[in-house]
Amino acid sequence: DIVMTQSPLSLPVTPGEPASISCRSNQSLLHSNGNTYLDWYQQKPGQSPQLLISLVSHRASGVPDRFSGSGSGTDFTLKISRVEAEDVGVFYCMQALQTPRTFGQGTKVDIK
Amino acid sequence: EVQLVESGGGLVKPGGSLRLSCAASGFTFSDYSMNWVRQAPGKGLEWVSYISSRSSFIFYADSLKGRFTVSRDNAQNSLYLQINSLRAEDTAVYYCARGARDSYNGLDVWGQGTTVSVSS
Numbered sequence: 001d002i003v004m005t006q007s008p009l010s011l012p013v014t015p016g017e018p019a020s021i022s023c024r025s026n027q028s029l030l031h032s033n034g035n036t037y038l039d040w041y042q043q044k045p046g047q048s049p050q051l052l053i054s055l056v057s058h059r060a061s062g063v064p065d066r067f068s069g070s071g072s073g074t075d076f077t078l079k080i081s082r083v084e085a086e087d088v089g090v091f092y093c094m095q096a097l098q099t100p101r102t103f104g105q106g107t108k109v110d111i112k
Numbered sequence: 113e114v115q116l117v118e119s120g121g122g123l124v125k126p127g128g129s130l131r132l133s134c135a136a137s138g139f140t141f142s143d144y145s146m147n148w149v150r151q152a153p154g155k156g157l158e159w160v161s162y163i164s165s166r167s168s169f170i171f172y173a174d175s176l177k178g179r180f181t182v183s184r185d186n187a188q189n190s191l192y193l194q195i196n197s198l199r200a201e202d203t204a205v206y207y208c209a210r211g212a213r214d215s216y217n218g219l220d221v222w223g224q225g226t227t228v229s230v231s232s
Contacts, residue, residue: 001174019149039218047227048207049149049157054218061220092157096216099171101147101159 002027002095006104012112013083021107023076023093030073030097037096039076040069043106046090052091053078085111114138114221116208121226128198132226134208136190138223142166145211147219148193150204158204162191164213189217198230 002067003026006019007031011098023038030036051060053069066081080087093104120132134146148160153178163180172180181194191208205227209219 020223029154035216037216043157049209049219049224050222051218051220054220055216058217060218094157094219095158096218099162100173101162103159105156106156 001100002029002098002102003112004041004093004095004102004104006091006093006107009105009107011109012050013080013087013109014112016082019083019109021078021086021091021093021109023043023078023104025074025076028073029095036072038069038071038076038104039094039096040050041092041094041103042087042089043092044086046087049092053097071081083109115211115212116221118206118208118223118226122226123229123231126199126230127230128130128230129194129196130198130228131213132193132195132206132228133157134193134223135219136189136191136210137188139155139210141184141189144214145213146184146191147209147211148182148191148217149207149209149222151202151225152204155204160206163191163204167212199226200230202228203230 005024006024036056041049042051057069068079090106092106115137117135145164163182183192205225207225208223210221
């Protein structure tokens with residue numbers, strides 16, 4: 001199974017400041033079709049998870065452009081350009097290259 | 113409105129069985145692959161199962177093979193998860209999530225989840 005490792009696991013943030021979460025996989029997520037199968041999900045308190053970004057950098061419909069994804073191979077980053085209070089929650093990366101799909105441990109983002 | 117609504121959770125004794133359902137609406141269900149994902153209390157997300165649009169391909173988390181069975185009824189716009197020989201560690205919120213149609217686009221629609229509690 002592909003192991004996904006996120007850091008940090010806890011991220012206190014100041015509104016208006018940028019934030020960054022790292023996700024690493026223990027093998028490349030690049031498929032022979034040229035796509036890299038790495039997603040980001042956000043789970044706000046008391047809610048279901050929601051898709052933020054697929055295929056490393058494709059923002060889902062309705063996701064604010066302050067969220068961006070980058071990376072390649074085994075190293076990926078989710079960036080929030082200016083954190084807002086509504087962004088608190090837990091962020092997960094997930095690999096979709098192969099089954100079983102696997103998630104990172106989650107990064108809890110809260111306001112300082 | 114695109115929507116997934118899970119049902120069928122509840123309190124079950126160890127060794128019991130449950131059948132979870134996920135009702136889809138607002139999109140052409142038969143065009144999409146589907147997934148089940150679970151979350152134990154206070155824990156992270158764990159992928160459970162995948163089923164392709166026509167049920168041609170089915171996959172499970174390795175640790176769950178043999179006790180979990182995913183199925184779908186495209187005529188009824190419904191996804192199912194049969195769980196047998198329930199264990200305490202199966203206690204979790206179970207989410208259904210929409211997968212790909214023509215090309216991969218993430219798990220882009222999630223239900224609100226249904227809670228399974230396994231306890232004597």
